[in-house]
Amino acid sequence: MLTYPFNIIPITKARGELGNLAEKVSKGNYIILTKDGSPKVALVDISYLINLENQVKKTYQKTFIDPKLLKYTRKFTEEEVKEWEKEDIL
């Protein structure tokens, strides 16, 4: 039985309860293990981790950038971005 509040547990206390804690994580539920009061690692469901990694990959692999057309584009300056922000206010 878990005796610590919420899903934050010191690593030292988690050692003896690892099996029990592993049962508690599922889908998006996770447990944060702390060391000296600071978050150190998280216990997550493996399917949740794989799904998360796939989502990140998907976002980063997706691109419209075509090296052949890159020469027609330019870098925006900070000044013009600020100017656009002002003009964009409704």
Place this chain on the structure above:
Amino acid sequence: MKTVFVDSSVLFSAVNSPIGGSSKIFTLKNVKLVTSRVVLIETERNVRNKLRDYHLERFFMLVEKLEVLKQLPNSQLIKKAKKVIVGKDSVILAESYKSKADFLVTLDLKHFLTGSVARFLRPQKALTPKMLIEMVEKK
């Protein structure tokens, strides 16, 4: 239905802020938003360099609401555009002209909302997102 060519200043600003006019035009009904591959590349390049990771996801989400025209930059047209606008904006101006959209929506008032650009684009008209919203909401 009127077509509106979205330039990179507007697409970038829509990615950057969900509460400005640029974002609002993505919710307008009765207008078709179009853009070109060059605009997408320019915007993505700047989103990756200047904004945060979650903005990139928003960029892809907004692009899904646009029709991406299958057009490539035309050197002759860019050359002509350079006669009426500063070099840095000539590609986008040429792209908008080539799209044959009814309107060009931009946040760069200084360079795009001028008499010479208006003559170049005719019959297409350059507007800001705010002007476009007011026009659509009046109807």
